[in-house]
Amino acid sequence: MNRVYIKTYGCQMNERDSEAVAAMLRDRGYSIVDSEHHADIVLLNTCSVRDQAEQKAIGKAGHLTKNKRERSDYILGIMGCMAQNRGDELVDRIPDLDLVVGTQKFHQVPDHLDNIIQSRNGLGPRPTTIVDLDEEEGSQNTIRAHLNAERKVSAFVSIMQGCNMNCAYCIVPKTRGRERSRPIDSIVEEVHELAQAGTKEITLLGQIVNLYGRDCMRRENGKSPFVRLIESVHEVPGVERIRFTSPHPVGFRKDLIEAYRDLPKLCPYIHFPMQSGNNRVLKAMKRTYTIERYRHIVDQLREMVPDMFFSTDVIVGFPGETEDEFQDTVHHFKDIAFDMAFLFKYSIRTGTEAADMEDQIPQEEKEARLQVLLDTLEGQSLKRNQSMVGSIQEILVEGQARRGDNMFMGRTPGFRKVIFPGSDRLVGELVPLRITEASTSTLRGELLLNGVEPETNVSLPSIAV
Ligand code: 5AD
Ligand code: SF4
Secondary structure (H helix, E strand, C coil), rough: CCEEEEEECCCEEEEEEEHHHHHHHHHCCCCCCHHHHHHCCEEEEEEEEEEEEEEHHHHHHHHHHHHHCEEEEEEEEEHHHHHHHHHHHHHHEEEEEEEEEEECCCHHHHHHHHHHHHHHHCCCCCCCEEEEECCCCCCCCCCCCCCCCCCCEEEECCCEEEECCCCCCCCCCHCCCCEECCHHHHHHHHHHHHCCCCCCCHHHECCCHHCCCCCCCCCCCCHHHHHHHHHHHHCCCCCCCEEEEEECCCCCHHHHHHHHHCCEECCCEEECCEECCCHHHHHHHCCCCCHHHHHHHHHHHHHHHCCEEEEEEEEEECCCCCCHHHHHHHHHHHHCCCCCCCEECCCCCCCCCHHHHCCCCHHHHHHHHHHHHHHHHHHHHHHHCCCCCCEEEEEEEEEEEECCCCCEEECCCCCCCCEECCCCCHHCCEEEEEEEEECCCCCEEEEEECCCCCCHCCCCCCCCC
């Protein structure tokens, strides 16, 4: 009894929340297992950002209720964004649920599970579904446990929660609440603990990560709280690489662009959601920037870091998007030559402004537009990857590759995945590899023999100084 499986849907923020819940549960004596088949307790950490993600989790929960009928001790819970978004409606739909926990209450999961188990053992009130969806002041400070976690080469650190923007398509402000930042000291302490346990790469997470701290700190010497946070993380011994996700053009100023020049651990890769390449659509989306402003930031970054890698999010088929407007997106998508992208068909989210807009785009049209961008992306990713064949890249080795004996996986500073023959002792190390092959999503490489002079051979994505 007390073996817990946590299944995570959605973004890195959810992954980080699940890790924290796992760490808190381990600390309470629960064991975390990696398959639902070996679990007595299954928790689904859910996403609401698109309908498909919600349907997947609801389907899964429905399927798992059969275990409850077969085993009286089985516990099934739903946490996270869909729990927050749908709340009691979920219990009506899936009455067998034991637990529904919102986005500000993850830290209560161990108590709730303890209570459910005790009451089943006759030590407490008769169990009904526990629904815990309240807002909680300071909840941004609760997602920090890494206790007893496995050593991770690369770790996410949640620096803030919530979002104060009001993008017309987006459910996140409803599911995650207002923007709340953690204090710098607490974040840096967490990074120290991670680094001491062997973590080499830190990814700072927030809905609009570059607005970190504006709710409680000021700009100082022309530097935003976010840049000051990156500088503090940069000083932590053992941290070799720093990334963050996701920034927004709002508040993306010179200090952040200059950070790429001044802070060598800040990786030459950015996931920078564009959403659309057309100003009317951006305005209707309430994105608060023009495509010119977005491009200006991209240009400044490229000027600072000529080999920068760019990734983005795009939504096709936003209500009212015409073919010409979509073509503007295609134009900018090609012109910027994104190396990576997450491409989405607009999905109606009840309760958001765009859900009630006229001119919803037919599904087939959304699919056709998506396909255009997918094909474009494939060509662009492949071309960029092929341009790296023959170069020498510094790879942070994350672990064994999923397939292949003695094959290992790591990433370049530009976040390209590389597979290569290696050995366990390299995990967590930065090693130089020669890139030998490229496909759209993956590179292959070989370790360099000792004695290669990095000065003459290394062509790392250069950081202009
Ligand atoms: N439909 C489609 N995509 C969406 N996203 C957010 N809301 C929606 C929606 N209603 C996308 C945005 C965001 C990413 C995380 O998900 O591109 O950046
Ligand atoms: Fe959603 Fe916009 Fe906030 Fe991103 S910035 S979480 S898209 S409301």
